[in-house]
Amino acid sequence: MTALLEVEDLHVWFELPxxxxxxxxxxxxxxxxxxxxxxxxxxSGCGKTTSILALMGLLPPNASVQGRVRIDGVDIMAGGEExxxxxxxxxxxxVFQGAxxxxxxxxxxxxxxxxxxxxxxFASGDAAVRRTGELLELVGIPAAAADRYxxxxxxxxxxxxxxxxxxxxxxxxxxxxxxxxxxxVMVQAQILELLKSLSAELGxxxxxxxxxLPVVAQVCQRAAVMYAGRIAxxxxxxxxxxxxRHPYTRLLFAATPDLYGDQQVVSIPGAPPRLDQEMVGCPxxxxxxxxxxxxxxxxxxxxDVGVDAGPSHLAACHRNDVVSSV
Amino acid sequence: MNEPPLLQVRDxxxxxxxxxxxxxxxxxxxxxxxxxxxxxxxxVAxxxxxxxxxxSGCGKTTTAQTIMRQVDATSGSVVFExxxxxxxxxxxxxxxxxxxxxxxxxxxxxxxxxxxxxxxxIEPLVVHGLAGSKKExxxxxxxxxxxxxxxPPELYLDRYxxxxxxxxxQRVAIAASxxxxxxxxxxxxxxxxxxxxxxxxxxxxxxxxxSRGDMGILMITHDLSTAAHFADRxxxxxxxxxxxxxxxxxVVRNPQHPYTRALLSVxxxxxxxxxxxxxxxxxETPNPVNIPSGCRFQPRCPVAEDRCRTIDPALADAGPDHRxxxxxxxxxxxx
Numbered sequence: 173m174t175a176l177l178e179v180e181d182l183h184v185w186f187e188l189p190x191x192x193x194x195x196x197x198x199x200x201x202x203x204x205x206x207x208x209x210x211x212x213x214x215x216s217g218c219g220k221t222t223s224i225l226a227l228m229g230l231l232p233p234n235a236s237v238q239g240r241v242r243i244d245g246v247d248i249m250a251g252g253e254e255x256x257x258x259x260x261x262x263x264x265x266x267v268f269q270g271a272x273x274x275x276x277x278x279x280x281x282x283x284x285x286x287x288x289x290x291x292x293x294f295a296s297g298d299a300a301v302r303r304t305g306e307l308l309e310l311v312g313i314p315a316a317a318a319d320r321y322x323x324x325x326x327x328x329x330x331x332x333x334x335x336x337x338x339x340x341x342x343x344x345x346x347x348x349x350x351x352x353x354x355x356x357v358m359v360q361a362q363i364l365e366l367l368k369s370l371s372a373e374l375g376x377x378x379x380x381x382x383x384x385l386p387v388v389a390q391v392c393q394r395a396a397v398m399y400a401g402r403i404a405x406x407x408x409x410x411x412x413x414x415x416x417r418h419p420y421t422r423l424l425f426a427a428t429p430d431l432y433g434d435q436q437v438v439s440i441p442g443a444p445p446r447l448d449q450e451m452v453g454c455p456x457x458x459x460x461x462x463x464x465x466x467x468x469x470x471x472x473x474x475x476d477v478g479v480d481a482g483p484s485h486l487a488a489c490h491r492n493d494v495v496s497s498v
Numbered sequence: 499m500n501e502p503p504l505l506q507v508r509d510x511x512x513x514x515x516x517x518x519x520x521x522x523x524x525x526x527x528x529x530x531x532x533x534x535x536x537x538x539x540x541x542v543a544x545x546x547x548x549x550x551x552x553x554s555g556c557g558k559t560t561t562a563q564t565i566m567r568q569v570d571a572t573s574g575s576v577v578f579e580x581x582x583x584x585x586x587x588x589x590x591x592x593x594x595x596x597x598x599x600x601x602x603x604x605x606x607x608x609x610x611x612x613x614x615x616x617x618x619x620i621e622p623l624v625v626h627g628l629a630g631s632k633k634e635x636x637x638x639x640x641x642x643x644x645x646x647x648x649x650p651p652e653l654y655l656d657r658y659x660x661x662x663x664x665x666x667x668q669r670v671a672i673a674a675s676x677x678x679x680x681x682x683x684x685x686x687x688x689x690x691x692x693x694x695x696x697x698x699x700x701x702x703x704x705x706x707x708x709s710r711g712d713m714g715i716l717m718i719t720h721d722l723s724t725a726a727h728f729a730d731r732x733x734x735x736x737x738x739x740x741x742x743x744x745x746x747x748x749v750v751r752n753p754q755h756p757y758t759r760a761l762l763s764v765x766x767x768x769x770x771x772x773x774x775x776x777x778x779x780x781x782e783t784p785n786p787v788n789i790p791s792g793c794r795f796q797p798r799c800p801v802a803e804d805r806c807r808t809i810d811p812a813l814a815d816a817g818p819d820h821r822x823x824x825x826x827x828x829x830x831x832x833x
Contacts, residue, residue, distance in 0.1 A: 215693045328782060358760070358761065358779055360764070390770070409770045414769075427695050427698050428768050429698070429721075429723040429726070429728075430723055430768040430769070431767065438702075440696070
């Protein structure tokens with residue numbers, strides 16, 4: 173059986189204005205089944221947003237993309253960016269970072285949800301209006317609110333409207349970029365519950381991009397930890413927390429305070445490497461607390477480190493043994 | 499405890515008048531006001547870190563701004579080092595500002611992009627006329643940089659903000675406060691703009707500053723996990739009022755106010771095995787122009803009773819040094 177979404181060896185380069193290129197995404201692969209929720213986590217600049225923008229074919233003109241992205245076995249990037257077009261919004265949709273603040277202030281919310289439907293030939297006229305009402309109800313907003321303007325909505329309602337808009341053409345895959353970052357905890361909890369129920373009820377596959385590990389721990393079944401444009405470790409979220417194989421994963425959890433945790437939270441010294449220069453060896457070695465000689469010269473491959481035949485657990489570390497969990 | 503606390507705030511009220519509009523003025527409608535802070539009392543002792551937590555619009559930032567005299571109080575008092583500063587004019591405040599410094603949320607905005615680190619840290623000394631001789635200045639500069647964890651200082655002195663990471667920028671902002679040797683630091687969401695990997699470093703730095711010296715820290719945050727880890731005491735605000743306050747551990751592990759309990763229940767846990775059952779409150783924080791009658795939390799409260807619509811509960815003792823403003827406190831039936 174093929175997965176719903178398969179991303180294989182995705183690379184993204186940005187051409188820099190004066191010199192050279194920045195290799196923002198360096199061979200990212202993952203797959204996703206219907207109804208599955210995966211977190212894509214890491215520090216700013218690690219390539220998580222760039223990766224999902226590449227899936228949407230929405231990178232700026234100075235970017236070049238390489239790799240295979242298959243939805244239901246069909247390579248949507250075979251013919252370059254143009255071939256993504258028929259799939260965008262109809263099969264894979266995205267809630268952008270800060271989408272709640274990007275609604276058009278002078279257009280009624282309903283009109284803004286109808287627009288993608290008409291543009292993509294999904295529905296028009298009365299059918300589109302009816303579907304808008306259904307979508308709003310689906311995300312927890314009364315259908316009558318379609319006639320209101322964004323400023324009449326609270327922050328949480330605007331984020332719900334942005335999600336409704338992404339769902340307009342019944343996509344199978346939803347990419348959500350930091351969907352709760354600017355929201356209060358109470359509203360964050362509401363939006364996360366909504367995303368969970370959407371994936372459970374509609375079989376929607378969700379990629380949740382965030383720097384917030386606890387959010388992923390509560391919402392996703394799996395996660396991929398990105399570092400310097402690559403996946404450092406990927407696997408079931410429970411395994412990542414309790415049996416991390418990559419020191420970066422362990423240190424990220426250790427840097428995250430927990431409400432009832434008594435352990436000291438510690439920062440990770442140093443900063444990620446520059447991506448506009450060729451990397452030799454492990455990209456994390458300068459910040460690693462268990463670095464070895466080999467790390468300076470050999471780039472560790474992302475290999476299966478799963479103990480049994482269960483869901484795959486991948487890590488890119490030479491140590492390749494269970495590093496104690498936090 | 500004969501010595502007065504470093505900071506003592508009593509019954510602080512800060513309101514912002516709303517415009518009536520043309521018809522409103524003609525009809526002589528009463529002027530409405532936003533009660534951003536509505537009767538807040540708190541204190542910060544030397545060597546203590548107090549966290550002020552709550553959702554946006556609860557008045558935590560306005561409380562801080564009123565304490566710092568960036569906004570005028572409508573009533574109540576702010577006593578700093580035993581002196582009432584509520585009504586001091588700008589000239590009288592000036593020498594005091596050196597001793598009470600603020601750290602802002604966004605180190606990308608709070609540093610002048612054209613100032614080298616050296617100049618950014620020395621600037622406050624110049625402003626306050628404390629620059630002294632070149633040698634004194636240099637000593638103070640190096641000392642502040644080291645205390646802010648920018649070591650070795652020589653590595654950073656001649657850099658511009660754009661050459662620094664977010665965590666380093668926030669440390670420069672902290673060094674620029676420390677150079678004045680303040681006794682009170684008010685930190686408004688000091689790490690929310692920073693990457694997870696460096697947050698702990700900045701918070702540990704603040705933690706070290708207060709435990710070493712005569713400094714007290716009032717930290718404003720929306721992140722209860724951070725407050726639980728680093729603060730001695732937690733003060734929870736809702737709609738301009740304090741609804742609960744107490745030792746951090748007590749507030750987190752034995753919350754007494756239904757709002758605190760709801761707020762804690764929605765904080766995502768780090769361990770995936772500890773799934774939260776969020777107790778999601780209906781609606782969002784009401785508009786502080788129309789404050790509900792009785793208990794202001796009553797319309798969203800999961801355990802509200804009839805009497806809550808008429809009784810506006812005051813903070814009542816819920817344990818040693820632990821208070822909550824709920825009619826159920828002390829009746830042993832708050833759960």
